[in-house]
Amino acid sequence: MAISLILGDGLYNLIKIISIIVKEMCNNNNKQNNLLIIKEFQVRVPSYFKKKKKKKEQDEIFLTGRIPSWVVASGYVGLAAISTATVPDIFPALKWYLVLSSYILAPALVFCNSYGTGLTDGSLASTDGKIGLFIIASVVGGNGVAACGVMVSIASTTADLMQISRQATLLYHQLSLCL
Numbered sequence: 182m183a184i185s186l187i188l189g190d191g192l193y194n195l196i197k198i199i200s201i202i203v204k205e206m207c208n209n210n211n212k213q214n215n216l217l218i219i220k221e222f223q224v225r226v227p228s229y230f231k232k233k234k235k236k237k238e239q240d241e242i243f244l245t246g247r248i249p250s251w252v253v254a255s256g257y258v259g260l261a262a263i264s265t266a267t268v269p270d271i272f273p274a275l276k277w278y279l280v281l282s283s284y285i286l287a288p289a290l291v292f293c294n295s296y297g298t299g300l301t302d303g304s305l306a307s308t309d310g311k312i313g314l315f316i317i318a319s320v321v322g323g324n325g326v327a328a329c330g331v332m333v334s335i336a337s338t339t340a341d342l343m344q345i346s347r348q349a350t351l352l353y354h355q356l357s358l359c360l
Contacts, residue, residue, distance in 0.1 A: 184297075184305065184308050187293060187296070187297040187300070187301070187305065188290075188293045188297075188312075190293075190296070191292055191293025191294075191296040191297060192289060192292075192293060194292075194296060195289065195292045195293070195296075257284075261281065261284040264280055264284065264331065265277050265280045265281045265284070268280045268327060268331070271327070272327040274321060275317075275321060275327045275328060276321075279317055279320065279321060279328055280327075280328065280331060282317075283313055283317060283328045283331045283332055284331070284335075286313065286316065286332075287313075287331070287332055287335045287336070290309045290312060290313065290332065290336060291309070291335055291336050291339045292339075293305075293309075294306060294308075294309050294336045294339055294340055295339045295340060295342070295343040298339075298340045298343040298344060298347075299343050299346075299347055302344075302347075304336075304337065304340035304341075304344075305336070305340070306333050306336035306337040306340050307333060309332050309333065309336040310329040310330070310332045310333035310336065311329065312332070313328055313329050313331070313332030313333075314326065314328065314329035314332075317329070
């Protein structure tokens with residue numbers, strides 16, 4: 182029951198985040214920094230905006246060290262193509278379209294896995310593998326274990342990345358409290 186709650190909550194947040202991103206991209210032309218009220222408030226309360234400026238500088242430093250989205254997407258597509266070509270040679274019962282469908286299904290499960298890892302401090306990679314196993318095995322039969330391996334490998338990587346991100350965030354906040 183708890184796993185289904187985390188999976189459902191993760192899918193809800195994934196859809197919510199995607200809808201917010203699309204809405205903000207559509208409303209990108211609306212600039213609110215040019216409003217007269219904001220400029221007057223900046224003159225009256227300068228200490229607030231100094232803190233806000235410092236926070237903005239810290240955020241810019243944090244965001245400068247990111248990998249471009251096109252590199253991430255092309256790497257995922259490349260690895261999916263390599264796996265789609267090679268895994269059916271290793272496991273003949275697993276067809277190429279099933280490996281490809283597991284790579285298409287994996288991002289939604291992986292988002293829920295990283296969300297659950299961030300909430301509970303425990304990885305749900307094996308559970309995601311079992312969900313993938315149930316889905317693929319219902320189509321293939323008893324030879325869906327290889328698809329389970331694909332799901333587990335993707336999900337465990339994201340769980341590890343979420344743990345690292347969580348530890349870095351906690352360390353950053355502890356250091357900022359000391360300063």
